[in-house]
Amino acid sequence: MKKIGLALLVMMLIMACGVVATPVASTPSPGALPSLTPTIAPTAFLPAPTLTLPAGQAVLVRSSQVVAALQARDLSALAALVHPNSGLRLSPHAFVSVSDLTFMPAELPGLLENPTLYDWGVYDGSGLPITLTFEGYYTAFVYDQDYATAPQISLNQRLGVGNSLDNSREFYPGAMVVEYYFAGFDPQFGGMDWRSLRLVFQLAGGEWYLVGIIHDQWSI
Secondary structure (H helix, E strand, O other), X not given: OHHHHHHHHHHHHHHHHOOOOOOOOOOOOOOOOOOOOOOOOOOOOOOOOHHHOOHHHHHHHHHXXXXXXXXXXXXXXXXXXXXXXXXXXXXXXXXXXXXXXXXXXXXXXXXXXXXXXXXXXXXXXXXXEEEEOHHHHHHXXXXXXXXHHOOEEEEOOOOOOOOOOOOHHHHOOOOEEEEXXXXXXXXXXXXXXXXXXEEEEEEEOOEEEEEEEEEEEOOO
């Protein structure tokens, strides 16, 4: 009876405090392909409790928030997840360059409606300049596929491999990279029409912030 009374007391204390105990998954190891089922509603873009989660799991929670914001084209929500000091660097190819355009969080809201033409680099193969509005770049090099439904996701492991050098680990030392990958769409291309979106996160003040979005596909 004492044991039963003690159990009832604990349950009453938990209910009084409004706390619900939930199991915490183990930390995904580098190279693993974790399932990234969003644990946060797409409209709830609040900071993830990274201080109470293992690093790998915290990054996956944060990446699910980023992808939900990208899918919804909600740049205000995205801005809340971007590093407040370094901003967000957008790279159209696997090789990250210092010349890739970077936007601070305060600049992001409203950019999809901004008619300004930006120089984003050059197209693979032709070498012609990528001159697009932010919306044009977003459609071609950020959310060109529905990455929220990507069949393969990796943490700190490159899935899409082409001829382009992936220097993200060197360019972003100490960062974690989550990749959303489609192996291909049309069987006649034998997988050469694969697409990847890589989200780069760096730790600051106990939170994992988005610092880079890298688009990758087969290159000539």
